[in-house]
Amino acid sequence: xxxxxxxxxxxxxxxxxxxxxxxxxxxxxxxxxxxxxxxxxxxxxxxxxxxxxxxxxxxxxxxxxxxxxxxxxxxxxxxxxxxxxxxxxxxxxxxxxxxxxxxxxxxxxxxxxxxxxxxxxxxxxxxxxxxxxxxxxxxxxxxxxxxxxxxxxxxxxxxxxxxxxxxxxxxxxxxxxxxxxxxxxxxxxxxxxxxxxxxxxxxxxxxxxxxxxxxxxxxxxxxxxxxxxxxxxxxxxxxxxxxxxxxxxxxxxxxxxxxxxxxxxxxxxxxxxxxxxxxxxxxxxxxxxxxxxxxxxxxxxxxxxxxxxxxxxxxxxxxxxxxxxxxxxxxxxxxxxxxxxxx
Amino acid sequence: xxxxxxxxxxxxxxxxxxxxxxxxxxxxxxxxxxxxxxxxxxxxxxxxxxxxxxxxxxxxxxxxxxxxxxxxxxxxxxxxxxxxxxxxxxxxxxxxxxxxxxxxxxxxxxxxxxxxxxxxxxxxxxxxxxxxxxxxxxxxxxxxxxxxxxxxxxxxxxxxxxxxxxxxxxxxxxxxxxxxxxxxxxxxxxxxxxxxxxxxxxxxxxxxxxxxxxxxxxxxxxxxxxxxxxxxxxxxxxxxxxxxxxxxxxxxxxxxxxxxxxxxxxxxxxxxxxxxxxxxxxxxxxxxxxxxxxxxxxxxxxxxxxxxxxxxxxxxxxxxxxxxxxxxxxxxxxxxxxxxxxx
DNA sequence: CTGTTAGCGCATTCAG
DNA sequence: CTGAATGCGCTAACAG
Numbered sequence: 001x002x003x004x005x006x007x008x009x010x011x012x013x014x015x016x017x018x019x020x021x022x023x024x025x026x027x028x029x030x031x032x033x034x035x036x037x038x039x040x041x042x043x044x045x046x047x048x049x050x051x052x053x054x055x056x057x058x059x060x061x062x063x064x065x066x067x068x069x070x071x072x073x074x075x076x077x078x079x080x081x082x083x084x085x086x087x088x089x090x091x092x093x094x095x096x097x098x099x100x101x102x103x104x105x106x107x108x109x110x111x112x113x114x115x116x117x118x119x120x121x122x123x124x125x126x127x128x129x130x131x132x133x134x135x136x137x138x139x140x141x142x143x144x145x146x147x148x149x150x151x152x153x154x155x156x157x158x159x160x161x162x163x164x165x166x167x168x169x170x171x172x173x174x175x176x177x178x179x180x181x182x183x184x185x186x187x188x189x190x191x192x193x194x195x196x197x198x199x200x201x202x203x204x205x206x207x208x209x210x211x212x213x214x215x216x217x218x219x220x221x222x223x224x225x226x227x228x229x230x231x232x233x234x235x236x237x238x239x240x241x242x243x244x245x246x247x248x249x250x251x252x253x254x255x256x257x258x259x260x261x262x263x264x265x266x267x268x269x270x271x272x273x274x275x276x277x278x279x280x281x282x283x284x285x286x287x288x289x290x291x292x293x294x295x296x297x298x299x300x301x302x303x304x305x306x307x308x309x310x311x312x313x314x315x316x317x318x319x320x321x322x323x324x325x326x327x328x329x330x331x332x333x334x335x336x337x338x339x340x341x342x343x
Numbered sequence: 344x345x346x347x348x349x350x351x352x353x354x355x356x357x358x359x360x361x362x363x364x365x366x367x368x369x370x371x372x373x374x375x376x377x378x379x380x381x382x383x384x385x386x387x388x389x390x391x392x393x394x395x396x397x398x399x400x401x402x403x404x405x406x407x408x409x410x411x412x413x414x415x416x417x418x419x420x421x422x423x424x425x426x427x428x429x430x431x432x433x434x435x436x437x438x439x440x441x442x443x444x445x446x447x448x449x450x451x452x453x454x455x456x457x458x459x460x461x462x463x464x465x466x467x468x469x470x471x472x473x474x475x476x477x478x479x480x481x482x483x484x485x486x487x488x489x490x491x492x493x494x495x496x497x498x499x500x501x502x503x504x505x506x507x508x509x510x511x512x513x514x515x516x517x518x519x520x521x522x523x524x525x526x527x528x529x530x531x532x533x534x535x536x537x538x539x540x541x542x543x544x545x546x547x548x549x550x551x552x553x554x555x556x557x558x559x560x561x562x563x564x565x566x567x568x569x570x571x572x573x574x575x576x577x578x579x580x581x582x583x584x585x586x587x588x589x590x591x592x593x594x595x596x597x598x599x600x601x602x603x604x605x606x607x608x609x610x611x612x613x614x615x616x617x618x619x620x621x622x623x624x625x626x627x628x629x630x631x632x633x634x635x636x637x638x639x640x641x642x643x644x645x646x647x648x649x650x651x652x653x654x655x656x657x658x659x660x661x662x663x664x665x666x667x668x669x670x671x672x673x674x675x676x677x678x679x680x681x682x683x684x685x686x
Numbered sequence: 687c688t689g690t691t692a693g694c695g696c697a698t699t700c701a702g
Numbered sequence: 703c704t705g706a707a708t709g710c711g712c713t714a715a716c717a718g
Contacts, residue, residue, distance in 0.1 A: 011710095011711055011712085012711065012712060012713095013711080013712095016689095021688075021689080022688060022689035022690065023689085023690085023711095023712080023713090024688070024689065024690075024691095024713080024714080024715095025687090025688055025689075027712065027713055027714085028687095028688085028713095030712095030713095031713080035687055035688085036687070036688085037687060037688085040687085040688080054460070054463065054464050055464060055711085055712080056405075056464065056466060056710090056711055056712070057464045057465045057466070057712095058401060058404045058405050058410060058465065058466045058710090058711080058712095059405050059694090059710070059711035059712040059713090060711080060712055060713070061401045061694095061712090062399075062401050062402050062405050062694050062695065062696090062710090062711080062712075062713090063693080063694055063711075063712040063713040063714080064694085064712075064713055064714085065694070065713090067401060069444075069465075076430060077426045077427070077429050077430040077433065078424075078426045078427030078429070078430040078643070078644060079422060079423075079424070079426065079427065079626075079627065080422075080426070081421075081422070083420050083421045083422065083423070083426045084420070084421030084422065086420050086421070086445070087419060087420040087421040087447060090420065090445065090446055090447055091447070094446060094458065094461070097461070099444050099446070099461070099462070099465060100444070100445055100446075101412075101442050101443065101444055101445075102429070102433065102443055102444075102445045103433055103437060103442070103443075104430060104433055104434070115437065117397070118437070118440070118442070119442070120397065121397050121398060121399065121400045122400045122401065122412075122442060123399060123400070123401050229627070229628070229631040230631075255627075258628070258631075259631060262631055262632065262633060265633055266633060283422075284422065284572070284598075285572070285601070285628060288572040288573075288601075288602060288605055289605065290605055290608055290609060300421070301421060354694095354695055354696085355695065355696060355697095356695080356696095359705095364704075364705080365704060365705035365706065366695095366696080366697090366705085366706085367697080367698075367699095367704070367705060367706075367707095368703090368704060368705075369696095370696065370697055370698080371697090371698095371703095371704085373696090373697095374697075378703060378704085379703070379704085380703060380704085383703085383704080398695085398696075399694090399695050399696070400696095401694090401695080401696095402694070402695030402696045402697090402710095403695075403696055403697075404696090404710095405694090405695080405696075405697095405709095405710050405711070405712090406695075406696040406697045406698080406709080406710055407696075407697055407698085407710085408697095408710075687718100688717100688718085689716105689717090689718085690715105690716085690717085690718100691714100691715085691716080691717100692713105692714090692715085692716100693712105693713095693714095693715105694711105694712090694713085694714105695710105696709105696710090697708105697709095697710090698707100698708085698709095698710105699706105699707085699708075699709100700705105700706090700707080700708100701704100701705090701706085701707100702703100702704085702705085702706105
């Protein structure tokens with residue numbers, strides 16, 4: 001029978017005594033040191049399982065100055081694509097005995113700063129923060145911590161340490177140019193009113209860049225709406241009333257785009273014939289709505305796994321391949337932007 | 344200027360020396376002990392902020408035998424209603440200086456068991472696990488840990504310690520009876536094929552109970568599908584081909600229900616006139632789809648906050664009001680089940 | 687290859 | 703009210 005795990009229950013000294021070895025030796029077999037004779041290793045292992053010994057990772061953290069804890073901050077935890085990154089991270093980290101400590105900033109830099117400070121007191125081995133915009137103090141805290149820091153979900157040249165993500169700018173630009181190529185004349189962009197962040201900002205900039213493309217210059221048309229189904233519906237109403245003859249709406253998020261799609265359905269507007277719609281994020285619903293939604297896909301679970309890989313590498317002292325790792329994106333061209341001629 | 348936070352940087356002894364007090368006194372002001380003279384307290388506080396001292400919570404955890412860490416396990420982290428529970432938990436816990444350590448079981452009891460064991464080695468102050476079905480060993484590990492354990496998202500009389508949730512059974516039963524009341528004759532239930540768990544199981548049982556209602560006995564009609572949009576679409580196909588004259592489909596999840604709704608749209612089936620559809624979970628999309636979806640609503644962020652409240656209470660030694668806390672649910676009757684006559 | 691020792695940074699006695 | 707001492711459970715350095 002294995003011993004119960006109780007606070008203050010059985011310690012390394014107990015194992016040492018039962019196995020008739022020193023505490024150091026037990027520690028060595030625990031940490032996989034090579035310098036242990038096979039027979040003593042076996043004996044120690046046997047007593048460990050006999051006594052049901054479980055190492056106290058808090059004590060180990062203090063002694064070894066390595067906690068095996070990774071801190072992660074995302075904007076919101078519920079129903080968000082950012083949670084998928086955490087999913088990927090935890091999958092990989094768990095296999096390596098590491099654990100994720102999670103916090104949500106609610107898109108607030110002040111809150112992010114507070115969480116960073118609070119988390120650092122717990123001595124994580126590494127840090128993941130969403131995005132590339134942070135308060136000056138956050139950057140300073142993170143730099144001064146001397147642990148690996150990964151910023152994710154976007155790319156930047158001005159990273160605190162290492163950035164793992166994809167170019168929101170390039171994706172938005174490419175999607176816009178694709179719409180141009182398909183023959184849409186008047187493409188408006190719906191950006192997010194509140195909770196502005198670098199990802200949304202770069203999507204807007206990417207759209208503008210496409211509008212300024214030298215072979216296809218056209219005025220940019222931008223409106224701000226709430227990042228919700230309702231916000232998307234509002235945008236459609238605006239577009240239909242506009243005097244600009246808008247024939248395509250590029251939403252900064254799928255949530256708004258789906259809201260827009262549903263509003264078209266309510267109003268009997270044919271998509272894409274009367275109005276084309278594109279989004280960003282490739283939510284699960286995007287490929288199921290009618291018509292299916294053109295959007296930008298990113299493998300976020302994969303990104304989380306990649307982040308974990310890089311983090312583990314860094315923790316083990318290996319230098320990362322680069323301090324700017326691009327996981328890429330894919331434009332998913334679906335029915336919501338299919339021109340009749342291209343069908 | 345505040346000192347940088349660096350591993351092994353400034354310790355409590357440094358503060359003590361600068362403030363010309365003993366380490367014990369610094370510790371006392373840090374932990375809000377009453378037995379400190381106001382002037383010495385102020386002096387210590389001043390030096391703390393002057394030196395930018397940040398307590399090492401790992402060391403504190405070892406010494407105090409309290410880590411301020413709460414362990415939480417949910418089935419999946421990405422795009423899941425369970426993440427909302429975590430969101431609520433972190434919000435409350437962060438205000439109290441506690442932190443959440445998160446893991447995902449992938450609906451596997453074996454994986455859950457492994458994570459529980461791994462997490463316990465980190466000496467959390469409390470544990471949250473999703474659902475009420477766990478392996479025998481998981482239950483044993485948790486009981487033996489002698490820390491508060493909350494099981495959530497459902498209710499049971501056979502709880503490890505404390506359960507905070509709502510009755511999936513009652514909700515499913517009530518929703519089914521509501522459909523009966525509305526005059527639907529042949530109500531089939533679509534349950535989940537894989538990833539079976541207590542919540543899904545109880546929804547099925549609730550449906551069956553409604554079918555066996557003594558005033559309204561009727562044969563239960565149950566099929567299993569994948570818990571996905573596609574699975575929902577499959578179920579609609581099945582219902583339409585059935586010889587049972589099914590006039591209402593009650594899906595165990597909104598994901599399947601929305602998939603079913605979209606399939607009806609593709610096939611030109613009018614909802615609810617030709618086929619009524621109901622779901623469970625009240626996903627954000629449920630109130631936006633056309634027609635809007637009848638479903639069961641649960642305030643999951645609120646449930647997470649409640650769980651945190653109870654956990655904090657328990658950690659501080661106060662007994663919980665009950666070991667079975669019902670956060671309730673609400674049937675959201677929407678257009679997808681509105682009978683023409685009731686409009 | 688292995689036992690012993692000295693901390694890791696803090697909370698908490700115990701005197702005073 | 704406060705300083706000094708002890709130890710939480712473990713790792714790592716050091717002898718041997």
